[in-house]
Amino acid sequence: MxxxxxxxxxxxxxxxxxxxxxxxxxxxxxxxxxxxxxxxxxxxxxxxxxxxxxxxxxxxxxxxxxxxxxxxxxxxxxxxxxxxxxxxxxxxxxxxxxxxxxxxxxxxxxxxxxxxxxxxxxxxxxxxxxxxxxxxxxxxxxxxxxxxxxxxxxxxxxxxxxxxxxxxxxxxxxxxxxxxxxxxxxxxxxxxxxxxxxxxxxxxxxxxxxxxxxxxxxxxxxxxxxxNRFVAGFMGSPSMNFATVRLRGGERVTAALDGLELEIPDAARRYPGLAEHLGSAVVLGLRPAALSLAGPGDPAVIEVVPLGVEALGDEKHVLFEAPRDGSRDEQRQTGVVPVAVEDTSGTRLWTAKVTQQADLAIGRPVRLAIDVSKAYFFDATSGQAIAQVGPDAATGAGAPGPRTADAGLAV
Ligand SMILES: Nc1ncnc2c1ncn2[C@@H]1O[C@H](COP(=O)(O)OP(=O)(O)O)[C@@H](O)[C@H]1O
Ligand SMILES: [Mg+2]
The missing domain is CATH 3.40.50.300 (P-loop containing nucleotide triphosphate hydrolases)
Incomplete structure (x- = not known):
């Protein structure tokens, strides 16, 4: 013993x-x-x-x-x-x-x-x-x-x-x-x-x-x-993508990203910690699996230009320049940059994990859907995670955070 x-x-x-x-x-x-x-x-x-x-x-x-x-x-x-x-x-x-x-x-x-x-x-x-x-x-x-x-x-x-x-x-x-x-x-x-x-x-x-x-x-x-943001970025492969976003709202909470107003579903219940950040900048975190090829009805879609495509057999990883946040000024004020990875040319890269069948080519624009229900949020200054509960917490399942489809835990 x-x-x-x-x-x-x-x-x-x-x-x-x-x-x-x-x-x-x-x-x-x-x-x-x-x-x-x-x-x-x-x-x-x-x-x-x-x-x-x-x-x-x-x-x-x-x-x-x-x-x-x-x-x-x-x-x-x-x-x-x-x-x-x-x-x-x-x-x-x-x-x-x-x-x-x-x-x-x-x-x-x-x-x-x-x-x-x-x-x-x-x-x-x-x-x-x-x-x-x-x-x-x-x-x-x-x-x-x-x-x-x-x-x-x-x-x-x-x-x-x-x-x-x-x-x-x-x-x-x-x-x-x-x-x-x-x-x-x-x-x-x-x-x-x-x-x-x-x-x-x-x-x-x-x-x-x-x-x-x-x-x-x-x-x-x-x-x-x-x-916190360090743990979020360190655990999981490829790393979580980050961007600074401005939160707006009351009844409906939205995050401004790349000209989009991403609606955060069920925000008041799922992210009780967000309330005090409304009107200010926070860091949004999206794991690569929270991005997928967009279909016709998808509400939150960004168009990106692949800078790299890695075919890994079961899945593909698409690398692209991080979307611009809603407000560059805020970014300057908080000193938080929207990054997951920085390559040698200084480009900020995001990664999406998509299916192996996805037809992708470097340089050819592709539309990606963001699953906002899988978003993480972090305090822009301290990097601490903003309190959240799992989507099915109401049913008593009590998951500690958003349920992710990739239950294989990134291994
Ligand atoms: N004997 C030593 N003298 C001076 N600095 C040291 C010594 N051993 C480790 N360090 C420093 O302490 C820090 C932690 O080192 P270490 O414990 O070896 O890290 P890790 O095992 O996580 O890579 C590093 O900055 C390293 O340079
Ligand atoms: Mg060591």
Whole structure:
């Protein structure tokens, strides 16, 4: 039984801005928590502080309620797997896996059994006599995990363990990791910059940006009800599209976009938070799947010129210049720009996810329908999500945010 608790964990390297800034988080016994965020946001530093490999500047790490912040790494009984595997090159797989047990003076017969069991579970039984240089990337990764798991640590930490593997192997190793976790149920913190990995592996996901915790929740919660614009843009692929829009209305609420007045259906009930923003600018967020090829009766249609068309088999992604917002002045005032992506030429791009059958060509105008019922809204200044409830909340279903057709959660 191991509950890991981080209390106001902070790390500053040499007087610069905090690499990890006041992070408080509790990881349940047996939970698989994924810590996700862009490169440099402080993920590895947090793991290293949990492991005791990095001193904390302030705050505490607790395991089962006991502060271990001052304990040396060895005493914490934590195992960590690194991105580069860090196997001992001169040792065989058997020796690599047995190393930590030897250090702990585990008797030889028990050591042999434990290594054999773990090797079997990881499909390494045939490779025990090989040295790391005679293994493939995937096999090395398995040895690194086997070495960490063999001694049944209280806490298991993994730092981007799959990032050196090719795409196909990454997918199968993801499944393997999930299976290992089912079997051992060791409290795990898994670090990745890859939101797909986070969505598929995590019981819960903690999103980090610039050293600060942005939101903690289940994959569904983060996808359907992002707490702010950063989380909304980070989770989901392709990214959410954003634009600054001016809200108008009372009875009917509309958002001005590209010369359109988009009516927000059932606004008063679905977005209770919008009321205080009427007459001012907010950021509209639309996932690529909220845009589709327009049919004759569609109420909210924009005409766009595809700058890129990516055929992905089941679907196509259309890239086009972001629609202009209703008021450029507002944009200048708030400093919020209507962007999802910026390519090298500085063009602001939006993406629509349409069916594979869609007949599209670069440069040929196409009409896209906006499903306004799938819109998200964010405060133009703070980026915080504006309160909303699911479309069927009245029936008691209580979805945390708009229901999206792409229930596959963007993976
Ligand atoms: N030993 C160090 N000395 C100085 N700065 C560091 C050190 N380790 C990490 N940093 C800085 O702290 C920030 C967070 O780094 P890191 O935790 O490695 O991020 P991530 O793992 O999310 O990519 C980065 O800005 C990085 O440059
Ligand atoms: Mg890192």
């Amino acid at each position: 191991s509950i890991v608790r981080l209390e106001h964990l902070t790390k500053t390297f040499g007087g610069r801005t905090a690499a990890v800034d006041d992070v408080s988080l509790s990881i349940d016994d047996g939970e698989f928590l994924v810590l996700v965020g862009p490169s440099g946001c402080g993920k590895s530093t947090i793991l290293r502080m949990i492991a005791g490999l990095e001193e904390v500047t302030s705050g505490d790490v607790l395991i089962d309620g006991e502060p271990v912040t001052a304990w040396p790494p060895k005493q914490r009984d934590i195992a960590m797997v690194f991105q580069n595997y860090a196997l001992y090159p001169h040792m065989t797989v058997q020796e690599n896996m047995a190393f930590a047990l030897k250090l702990r003076h585990v008797p030889a017969p028990q050591l042999t059994t434990q290594v054999a069991d773990t090797a079997h579970l990881l499909g390494l039984s045939e490779l025990l006599d090989r040295k790391p240089k005679a293994l493939s990337g995937g096999q090395r990764q398995r040895v690194a995990m086997g070495r960490a798991l063999v001694r049944k640590p209280r806490v298991f930490l993994l730092d981007e363990p799959l990032s050196n593997l090719d795409a196909k192997l990454r997918v199968s190793m993801r499944a393997e990791l999930a299976r290992l976790h089912q079997r051992y149920r060791i409290t795990t913190v898994y670090v990745t910059h890859d939101q797909v990995e986070a969505m598929t592996l995590g019981d819960r996901i903690a999103v980090l940006d610039q050293g600060r915790l942005q939101q903690v929740g289940s994959p569904e919660e983060l996808y359907l009800a992002p707490a």
